[in-house]
Amino acid sequence: MLFCLSASHKTAPFDLLERLSTHTTAVAPLIAGHSEDVKGTVVLSTCNRFEAYIDLDVPSGAAREAGLAAAHEAIRTATGVTPEDLEGACEVTAGTKVAEHLFSVASGLESVIVGEGEIGGQVRRALDEAREHGTTSSELERLFQRATETQKGVKNGTALGRAGRSLVRLALDLAGSRIADWTTERTLLVGTGSYAAATLAALRDHGVTDITVHSPSGRGARFAAKHGLLSVASDEFAAVAASSDLVITCTSREEPVIDAALLQGAGFDGAAMIIDLGMPRNVAPDVATVPGVTLLDLETIRLHAPLEELQATEAARAIVQDAAARFHLASRQQSAQPAIVALRQHVFELTQAEVDRARRRGDGEQVEQALRHLVGVLLHTPTARAGQLAAEGRSDEVFDALETLFGIDARPAAAAAEAPVCPFTGDAQAS
Numbered sequence: 001m002l003f004c005l006s007a008s009h010k011t012a013p014f015d016l017l018e019r020l021s022t023h024t025t026a027v028a029p030l031i032a033g034h035s036e037d038v039k040g041t042v043v044l045s046t047c048n049r050f051e052a053y054i055d056l057d058v059p060s061g062a063a064r065e066a067g068l069a070a071a072h073e074a075i076r077t078a079t080g081v082t083p084e085d086l087e088g089a090c091e092v093t094a095g096t097k098v099a100e101h102l103f104s105v106a107s108g109l110e111s112v113i114v115g116e117g118e119i120g121g122q123v124r125r126a127l128d129e130a131r132e133h134g135t136t137s138s139e140l141e142r143l144f145q146r147a148t149e150t151q152k153g154v155k156n157g158t159a160l161g162r163a164g165r166s167l168v169r170l171a172l173d174l175a176g177s178r179i180a181d182w183t184t185e186r187t188l189l190v191g192t193g194s195y196a197a198a199t200l201a202a203l204r205d206h207g208v209t210d211i212t213v214h215s216p217s218g219r220g221a222r223f224a225a226k227h228g229l230l231s232v233a234s235d236e237f238a239a240v241a242a243s244s245d246l247v248i249t250c251t252s253r254e255e256p257v258i259d260a261a262l263l264q265g266a267g268f269d270g271a272a273m274i275i276d277l278g279m280p281r282n283v284a285p286d287v288a289t290v291p292g293v294t295l296l297d298l299e300t301i302r303l304h305a306p307l308e309e310l311q312a313t314e315a316a317r318a319i320v321q322d323a324a325a326r327f328h329l330a331s332r333q334q335s336a337q338p339a340i341v342a343l344r345q346h347v348f349e350l351t352q353a354e355v356d357r358a359r360r361r362g363d364g365e366q367v368e369q370a371l372r373h374l375v376g377v378l379l380h381t382p383t384a385r386a387g388q389l390a391a392e393g394r395s396d397e398v399f400d401a402l403e404t405l406f407g408i409d410a411r412p413a414a415a416a417a418e419a420p421v422c423p424f425t426g427d428a429q430a431s
Contacts (some may be wrong), residue, residue, distance in 0.1 A: 001056045002098040002139065009048040009112055012089035014299040018083070018280045020050040022254055027052065030074035032135040037066050040137025042130040042144060044105070046122050047167070047279035047298055048112050053102065054146075063094040070114040099143060099326035100197040106147040107154040107316055112305045113170055114313060121194070143327070150323040157319060160312040168195065168202045171248075171275050171301050176293040178273060178294060179246070182207040188232065188244040189213045190257055192223035195250035195277055200227055203248075204412055212240060216253050217255035226383040228251030242266035248275045249282035259284035263293070332390050344379060351375050 009018060031041040031052060039055040047237035052071045056063050072083045093101050106123040108115045127144040130136045154160055179185060187208050189196055192215045203211060213224050214232040232240045241247055242263050251259060258274065270292065276283040276297040288295040355368045386395075399411040 001058060001060055001063040001095060002143065003054045003056055003063050003092075003094045004051060004098045004101055005054075005067065005071045005086075005092055006049070006051040006101070007086065007090045008050075009108065009302055010110070011091055014302075016085065016089055017048065019048060019081050019085075020046070020075070020079055021045055022280045024254070024379075025078045026129075026133055027078045028130050028135040029133050030077055031070045032133075034070035034073060035066075038070055040130075040140045041070075042126050042140050044123060044126040046119065047277070048302070049105070049110075051105070052139060053098065057140045060095055063116075064092060067094065068092065096324075096328050097147070099327045100320060102143060102147045103150040103320045103323050103327075104317070106151040107246050107320055108151075108160065109154075109313065109316055109320065112302050113296050115316075117155075118166060118198070120148065120155075121145055126191060139331075140415050142330075146323060146327050150320060153323065154316045154319050158312050158315040160316045166198060166202070167298075167301065168199045168277065170305065171277065171296060172202055172206055174301065174304055175246070175273050175275060175296060176206075183209060185210065185245045186243065187211045187246040187248070187287075188240055189229075190247065190249040190282065191215065191251040192217075192219045193250065193252065196223065197227075198250055199250055199277070200229075208246075208365070212244075214240070216251055218297055232430060238262050238266040242268040244272060246273050246275070248277065250277040251282055253278070253282060254280060256284040257282050260286040260290050263287065263290055268292070329391055332377070332393055332395065342408050346408055347375055347379060 007017060009017065012020075026043075027045075028041050028043045031043070031054060032038055039057050039060050042053045043054070044051040044053070052074070054067050054070060056066050058066045068083075072086070075081050075086070076083070085400075102123070104110055106120055108117065108119050111119055123144065125140070127136065130140070155369065176182075182203075182405055185208055187203060187210060189199060189203075189211060191199075191214075192213065196213070200211065212230045212232050213220050213227075214234075214237050215223060216234075220231040220233075223229070241258060243266075247258070251257060269292070270296075271292045273294045274283055274287060276295065279298065281297065283295060283297065287293055351371050355371060358368065358371075399409075403409050403411075
């Protein structure tokens with residue numbers, strides 16, 4: 001049973017999202033180690049979203065409680081955010097709704113800027129990180145792979161991708177109201193990750209040529225060499241930050257890299273725009289109190305996100321809903337596989353016993369051919385019928401029939417636990 005706990009810009013305040021993103025201990029292994037009921041987990045954490053996807057080996061009625069227990073404990077351990085802090089700031093989905101939610105997220109439909117392109121890569125990286133931690137499951141692998149396929153289908157089949165702007169470009173558009181000539185801006189880029197590369201491309205598209213880069217983690221020289229920039233050393237950072245017209249930060253550092261004391265200590269006395277794209281914050285809020293500084297952070301950017309492109313959004317949602325329906329149809333068809341495998345194994349064992357007896361009588365070859373042909377004919381209809389019933393959500397009937405007719409109990413543990421209980425005997429019974 002799939003479960004998802006989601007806190008996003010739509011449900012949670014900015015400071016809570018910032019706290020959720022601030023952790024040095026990986027959350028996914030903590031969730032995976034919660035109990036044997038957790039088969040796998042993938043955690044998606046971005047500047048505007050924190051989501052835990054969990055594959056649970058529990059009945060559907062117990063999925064919400066089991067998923068919340070695993071997620072809450074892991075989040076509290078890694079970030080210090082308590083279940084009480086999360087109350088009213090999260091959405092919980094389980095079962096058939098999880099795929100549609102993830103497919104919608106991956107396609108940019110739930111982003112601050114509807115249709116933005118970064119989220120697709122973030123979803124892929126979340127799966128890669130879960131693989132590195134060893135916390136995926138076959139169902140989560142299939143779920144996230146289908147999410148990537150759906151995102152590509154939305155990008156290629158609708159105008160949503162063309163309508164949606166990236167967070168970086170929206171930030172620069174907002175900054176443009178205060179910048180008369182981009183070509184004269186002395187610009188400092190702080191960070192060397194994927195957001196830094198996207199920011200650099202957007203700056204050059206705006207005509208910015210005077211760009212230097214600083215990396216708090218020491219990777220600035222390599223990034224600068226790759227992109228034809230000058231690198232700023234740590235001992236020069238404060239002076240360069242104080243003398244720049246435009247500073248853009250996008251690092252994964254837990255603590256702010258710029259605060260009011262750094263600027264004032266370096267003799268700042270002018271006018272500057274500082275754009276903070278970091279999560280958690282790369283720029284301390286007190287920077288906004290420094291005379292001459294305009295601070296643009298993610299919270300401010302979010303308030304200026306454009307309205308949805310209605311036609312493109314409707315078409316994209318139709319693609320997402322269709323993909324989710326096909327995902328669950330495949331899941332239903334797979335749900336009867338244990339029964340089909342058990343039936344075939346049972347019949348083949350009986351067949352082999354008869355073949356062995358025929359061989360001992362000296363006429364095994366003809367009998368074996370006849371029996372195996374007969375078995376194939378006999379199994380075709382029940383196998384096809386089992387798949388059809390599973391696709392209709394009636395896989396329980398397949399397991400019940402197998403147990404009644406052949407005495408074979410092939411029901412998975414979680415499904416067996418979900419069977420209704422007789423109020424008189426306490427035994428599980430067919431629904």
